[in-house]
Amino acid sequence: MYVKNRGEYASKHVLPKKLAILLCFASFFAGMFFTNRMWMVPDAKSIVKKTSRTGDEQHVDCDMKIVLKNEDNSSRGISGSQHSIETVDKAISDLEIKLMAARAERETVMKDTIISEDLKNVELTSRRKYLMVIGINTAFSSRKRRDSVRATWMPQGEKLKQLEEEKGIIIRFVIGHSSTSGGILDKAIEAEERMHGDFLRLQHVEGYLELSAKTKTYFSTAVSLWDAEFFVKVDDDVHVNLATLGMTLTEHRKKPRVYIGCMKSGPVLARKGVKYHEPEYWKFGVVGNKYFRHATGQLYAISKDLATYILINQDVLHKYANEDVSLGSWFIGLDVEHVDDRRLCCGTPPDCEWKAQAGNICVASFDWKCSGICRSVERIMEVHEQCGEDKNALWTTNFVQTTRSSNSGKIHMREQA
Secondary structure: OHHHHHHHHHHHHOOOHHHHHHHHHHHHHHHHHHHHHHHOOOOHHHHHHHHHHHHHHHHHHHHHHHHHHHHHHHHHHHHHHHHHHHHHHHHHHHHHHHHHHHHHHHHHHHHOOOOOHHHHHHHHHOOOEEEEEEEEEOOOOOHHHHHHHHOOOOOOOHHHHHHHHHHOEEEEEEEEEOOOOOOHHHHHHHHHHHHHOOEEEEEEEOOHHHHHHHHHHHHHHHHHHOEEEEEEEEEOOOEEOHHHHHHHHHOOOOOOOEEEEEEEOOEOOOOOOOOOOOOOHHHHOOOOOEOOOEEEEEEEEEEHHHHHHHHHHOOOOOOOOOHHHHHHHHOOOOOOEEEEOHHHHEOOOOHHHHHHHOOOOOOEEOEHHHOEOOOHHHHHHHHHHHHOEOOOHHHHOOOOOOOOOOHHHOOOEOOOO
16 A cells, blocks of 8 residues: 555656756757857957957057157258258358368378478478479480580579479479389489489379379479469470460459469370370260360369369379370369460570561470470570570569569560570
8 A cells, every 4th residue: 555655646747758858968058059159258368358459559540640640740851951051052062072182181191191301391281372383394315415405494492492482383394103103214213313402203103105194293283382372394305494384374363263284175086006005085975086175294283272172182183195185174064264375385496586586585495296395405595595495584574463464574585595
């Protein structure tokens, strides 16, 4: 009885098997549903990180705005100061040119020039002003030519110093060094210098094909040593009347950039082996073209500004085969006045003699066919006697006058014996 009753009681409260299984599945899916919802909620660290990133982006955006604003302000500042910069530019350019000239002058004197003790004293004691510096181009083998010049138109000894002090005219034979510096050729020039004291030694290796370089070094050195109005180059086989040359140059002393000589325009010689061959003939156009106008190399003069220009730019000035062509090329493109004065290239007697008798004394005389006085050692005295100015003309001429029409500036013919 007892067992039966319990079985009956139990059978009444037990769930059907299928229903129990359904309830289990329902509970499982319900748990999965609520669990997924909890996993989708972000944790605190993620929230903080995201918030921090958002704040950084906002900060960067603000910084960009500040930078852009500052750049805009800077642009306005630069635009506002542009006028001031342009105003200062010209002054700076002028100062740079003066600085370059001073630096080049100092370097030339300190490094590139070997000069005598007398020239050192000139440089160190004062920078007095001179009318002109005359450089007589010479070579080691030209001792007799130099002596013939000393015996005719170039004063010697105390007269040479007097010419510098009273007339402001400096005359020097210009020569460099041999390829073996300190050799017998250099020692011969040093001995001659001790005897006469009339040389300007250049830091230059002598050679016929190096005349363009020598000319450039001469002007650079001379303008570094002396504050002169004009710088003259002349060959040692040319006769010169110094007083007439001085008065001729004073006619142009108010011109800042002047290039004076007998202007010519000869053919560019392309064929090898001929005298005055131009290796760079192709630069002058087709074969048969002529050179640009330039002063013939026997004698020419340039103003101080042009000599200073050569000094400053000596490292970049191109050298052609012929030195007179090179000099002329350096002034192309510059605001330079070319003066063609035929008194600087008279012929030897009878040409210069006739002109002297007519009152038109020549500045320089030579033979075109020889590019100087033919057999100058034997003939320069003859030229001097027949075409030279009065022996006192140099000492009585007042070079302060700027025109030849003044009585003090009139040059008279040399008295004939």
